[in-house]
Amino acid sequence: MKDFEKRVGQFLEKRRAEDNFRSLQNYAHLIDLSSNDYIGLARSGTLYQLAEEKYRKEIHKHNKNGATGSRLISGHTTLFSTIEKEIAHFHQQESALIFNSGYVANVGLISCVARKNDRIIYDELIHASMHDGMRMSKAASFSFKHNDLHDLEQQLSNGNGQQFVLVESLYSMDGDEAPLKEMAKICAKYDALMIVDEAHAIGVKGLEGRGLVYHYGIQAQCLATVVTYGKAMGCHGAAVLGPAWLKAYLINFCRSFIFSTAMPLQSLCTIQAAYDLLPSQESARIKLQNLIYFFNQKMVELCNLYSELEYLKGTNPIQILIFPDNKRIKQLASRLQGDGFNVRAILSPTVPIGKERIRICLHAFNSENEIDTFINSLNRQMKKLTL
Numbered sequence: 001m002k003d004f005e006k007r008v009g010q011f012l013e014k015r016r017a018e019d020n021f022r023s024l025q026n027y028a029h030l031i032d033l034s035s036n037d038y039i040g041l042a043r044s045g046t047l048y049q050l051a052e053e054k055y056r057k058e059i060h061k062h063n064k065n066g067a068t069g070s071r072l073i074s075g076h077t078t079l080f081s082t083i084e085k086e087i088a089h090f091h092q093q094e095s096a097l098i099f100n101s102g103y104v105a106n107v108g109l110i111s112c113v114a115r116k117n118d119r120i121i122y123d124e125l126i127h128a129s130m131h132d133g134m135r136m137s138k139a140a141s142f143s144f145k146h147n148d149l150h151d152l153e154q155q156l157s158n159g160n161g162q163q164f165v166l167v168e169s170l171y172s173m174d175g176d177e178a179p180l181k182e183m184a185k186i187c188a189k190y191d192a193l194m195i196v197d198e199a200h201a202i203g204v205k206g207l208e209g210r211g212l213v214y215h216y217g218i219q220a221q222c223l224a225t226v227v228t229y230g231k232a233m234g235c236h237g238a239a240v241l242g243p244a245w246l247k248a249y250l251i252n253f254c255r256s257f258i259f260s261t262a263m264p265l266q267s268l269c270t271i272q273a274a275y276d277l278l279p280s281q282e283s284a285r286i287k288l289q290n291l292i293y294f295f296n297q298k299m300v301e302l303c304n305l306y307s308e309l310e311y312l313k314g315t316n317p318i319q320i321l322i323f324p325d326n327k328r329i330k331q332l333a334s335r336l337q338g339d340g341f342n343v344r345a346i347l348s349p350t351v352p353i354g355k356e357r358i359r360i361c362l363h364a365f366n367s368e369n370e371i372d373t374f375i376n377s378l379n380r381q382m383k384k385l386t387l
């Protein structure tokens, strides 16, 4: 134990020395410019009430707090089947299979479909959960440059056998979108199977928040679409959408689905309620879009004043401000927090060295006044840091 504690201590010390030590903090009292609650459903009393009503209606049929087992043992209920049918219908997909989280869905899906001798071609910016799925899959993996169609095609043309392509539809670290339609065409040319993670697009993008796979009508060209419920949907969990035979395969072979207790009724009811509410959230989506344009303008004006600031201007809720090196970006984030804003520094090695950033998430419930105050605070703090 002593030797192991020493080893752990060395790892932690290295983190501190590199200025990227992590600790848990509560920032709930600050203005939210960091959560994934893009359209405010997590804080919505309407969602809470609707979910509670559904729960009260269902609980007498179940009389259990927890699911008591995995879906294949004792955790399955007809409500799962009903909700999965509704989810599939909403996204115009053949089937849906609910998972306990997006992380678990990605790890389970990728490690289950990609086998030894297969090749996985992935965008260099995909989420850690997809990386972990790849590690567990035993397939060979190769990255392509972020959103670079030429590089994607180059990588696919180098391979033979079954190939998979992993992308996000809206990227969590750069806030930009994948050219999904073009990617689907390239995948079809090489008979490669595309998996799209829509964690940051569901609820925000496409008709009624159905996501970008729906928006481009490419459901049939994707092997699977992963939607997660912990972000704009304001609750928790995920689903893998795709053909019915994929669902049957996952139920039989996907270890993170098979060997984990099913989601409890409360969570299931909240997912159903969130889907019920999504179509009526159009005014929130419009408000969010207007706020993004407002932020774009203010930020461009400010960044013209500071050559060291790089702003990745985009039309999505995730806005990126690059100010290189871990120490300085941490300083800037902590000063902005001191001024009352919940913003987070994203450090290297999570992002490449020199691309350390503040990731700002805009929400339908933020106001123009909050943005104005934030820009003033950023200006004040940048003046001090660059003196």
Ligand SMILES: Cc1ncc(COP(=O)(O)O)c(C=O)c1O
Binding pocket: 101, 102, 103, 104, 106, 127, 129, 168, 172, 197, 199, 200, 228, 229, 230, 237, 238
């Ligand atoms: C792109 C992406 N995929 C998957 C996940 C994991 O989803 P969950 O938080 O439901 O585990 C996240 C969450 O951070 C994400 O950003």
